[in-house]
Amino acid sequence: MKRRDFIQLTGLGLGGMFLPAQLMGKSVSEQVLLEPFLDVPAKKNLADVALSTAKSSGATYADIRIGRYLNQFISTRENKVQGIESSESYGCGVRVIANGTWGFAATNEVTTEGIKKAAQRAVAIAKANAKFQKEPVKLAPVQGYGEVSWKTTIQRNAFEIPVSEKVDLLLNANAAALQNGASFVNSNLFMINEQKYFASTEGSYIDQDIHRIWPxxxxxxxxxxxxxxxxxxxxxxxxxxxxxxxxxxxxxxxxxxxxxxxxxxxxxxxxxxxxxxxxxxxxxxAKSVEPGKYDLVLEPNHLGLTIHESVGHPLELDRILGYEANYAGTSFATLDKLKSGNFNYGSKIVNIFADKTQPGSLGAVGYDDEGVKSRRWDLIKDGIFVNVQAIRDQVHILGQNESHGCCYAQSWSDVQFQRMPNVSLAPGKDPYSVQDMIKDVEKGIYIAGRGSYSIDQQRYNFQFGGTVFYEIKNGQITGMLNDVAYQSNTQEFWNSCVKICDERDYRLFGSFFDGKGQPSQVSAVSHGSSTARFNGVNVINTGRTI
Incomplete structure (x- = not known):
């Protein structure tokens, strides 16, 4: 093989690795995205085939997810369209417990015979795995909800908007950037629709229609x-x-x-x-920042990433237990800290909660992927570490008997597991604006947007950059800065939080393709906050070399 051909082929391979799994599937026409899915009675009949087959094959529990995943991705550069991709992925996954052990199988043959074979295969896998299972799976009880449905509240289905209109909008954005001095600009629009049907031997038949968008x-x-x-x-x-x-x-x-x-x-x-x-x-x-201690005013689009990495991930129970280690590490927030009831994660004004019900958020669903109704719960209360994120087969480890409802699989062909819900910082209780906050800062930096970041394998020591930076002196913005990044550790950073703007400033940041697990899966999750101030944080200059 010639070197040029090798580089080209490996480049294509790497590109495939970074293409989110949710965007993979069979390429389809724009019109296919608007075609109806199976009706609910048909899905229920197929689900009952899976459940009855699993039970008759020896399963003590079974669930099935019948899923249709629709995706559209539009990419432009300057005045040209680089690519338009529409795709559809359609199939079902069957999960069972047999002999106290999980088994899972998936198929894209969504027929009575195909689903029956998948259920039998899942039970056979569970029985084979049972030879190595040390303790039986313990599932927290969950209510059977009967036949229910949930939909993302939308006003306009993105797939119903003509591609030409969406392309024109991106090209208009590119033109606006070029007219104002840009040398290069590329813009993208991601749209996803998950049409999911869940059924279990506990009596739930749940139909959901979930929409997400990212420009x-x-x-x-x-x-x-x-x-x-x-x-x-x-x-x-x-x-x-x-x-x-x-x-x-x-x-x-x-x-x-x-x-x-x-x-x-x-x-x-x-x-x-x-x-x-x-x-x-x-x-x-813009001038380069002078390293030193600064009071940081962090807006929500920026702060969301810091929340994600220093609170969202370290409070996943599988990461705390070490089950999740190779992909992005474990956690410093060990169970002994939780059980002590007095571990100081942040200052007293820091209240961080998990919530799968937030309207407009990426993680908003009616029910998770094992049929648990979505809810809100506290993770950090008045600065104290009070809870984590756990699902049905984990919560007994905490001495709890109710799943938190944060189980998710990226597609019908992947087994569901514990994923981060929306994790957000509660806004301040007293009226307080961004202008008020800046006026109260003598020496500080205002940071907006996300940038590069690094965090250690226990989610403790970290460094975060941003998109834009402005110097604050004596309560006034004095100009733009370059080369800014701040360093801290999770506990020190959240204890330096001294002020949070009120709910008028509350906004959502999101991660559209958050990776976890082996084999890796992605999920979508939002992080809400108002602008917050952190005093005396160490700022480094990323443009200087030693």
């Missing part, structure tokens, strides 16, 4: 004289909404310094792209 872009500016270039990412948030998110509303715009606009329940991609070009130009000549 994003990268704007780059080059300065030929100096050879410098800077980029600015979109300040959008992926949302559990329909295409109405792409229709900007004036009342959804949030205040931000220096003419920057932040967005809440709708998004103006054209306006954001134009602002991004102006800010990227400003970054070329």
């Amino acid at each position: 994003t872009f990268t704007v780059s500016v080059t300065d030929k004289a100096s050879g410098k270039f800077k980029s600015r990412q979109a300040l959008s948030a992926p949302m559990g909404m329909g295409y109405e998110y792409m229709i900007p509303k004036t009342e959804d715009k949030q205040w931000a310094p220096q003419g920057m606009v932040l967005y809440r329940n709708s998004y103006d991609i054209v306006e954001d792209a134009a602002t991004a070009a102006k800010q990227a130009k400003e970054m070329i000549t």
Whole structure:
């Protein structure tokens, strides 16, 4: 093989590795995305085949997920369309307990015979695995809900919007960036619809229709004289909404310094792209930060990633127990800290909760992937570590008898397991705006948007960057900064939180493709917060070398 051919083929392979599994499936026409799925009676009949077959084959418990996963991805660069991909994945997964052990099998043959074979295979796998099982699976009880349904509340189905209209919107955003000084710009739009049917031997038949959308872009500016270039990412948030998110509303715009606009329940991609070009130009000549201790004012789009990495992941029970170790580490938040009842995770104003019911969030569903009704629960209460994230076969380890409802599989062909729910920082209780917060800072930095980050294998010591940075002196924004990153550890950082803006500033950040597990799966999760201040945090200069 020639070297050029090898590089080309391996490049394609790496590209496939980074293509999210949710976007994989059979390529289909735009029209197929609008075709109806099986009706509920047909799905129930197929589900009953799986459940009865599993029981007659020796299972003491069984569930089935019949899923149709629809995806559309549009990519543009400057004034050209780079790609449009629509895909459909359709099949079912059967999970059973036999001889006290889990078994799972999946098939894309969604027929009576295909489902019967999958159920028999799942039971056979469970019985084979039982030879090595040391303790039987212990499932927390769950109510059988009968026949129920749940849908994401949307105003406009993104798949019903003509591709030409969506392409025009992205190209208009690109044009706005170029008109305001961008050298390069690429924009993308992801849309996902999960049509899922769950049934179990405990009497639940749950039909769900879930929608998600994510517009994003990268704007780059080059300065030929100096050879410098800077980029600015979109300040959008992926949302559990329909295409109405792409229709900007004036009342959804949030205040931000220096003419920057932040967005809440709708998004103006054209306006954001134009602002991004102006800010990227400003970054070329912005001064480099002086390392030292600063008070940090962190807006929600930025803070969401810090919440995700330093609270969301370390409070997953499988990570705490060490079951999840090879993929992104374990956790410093061990069970002895939880059981002590007094482990100080953050300051007294830090209240962090898990919630699978938040409207507009990526993780919002009516029921999780093992038929548990979604709910909200506290993780950090008044700064104290009070709970974790656990599912039906885990909660007995905590001495609890009710699943938290955070079980999920990325597709019908993957087995469901514990995944992060929406994890959010509660807003402050007293009226307090971003302007008020900045006025109270003598020496600080305002950070908006996500950037590079690093965190250790126990989710404790970390470093976070951002998208844009502004220096604060004596209560005033004095100008843009470059090369900013802050370093801390989880406990020290959350204990430095001294003020949180009220609910008027509360917004959602999201991770559309959060990876976990081996084999790896992705899930979508949101993190809400208001702008918050952290005092005396160590800031480094990422542009300097030792």
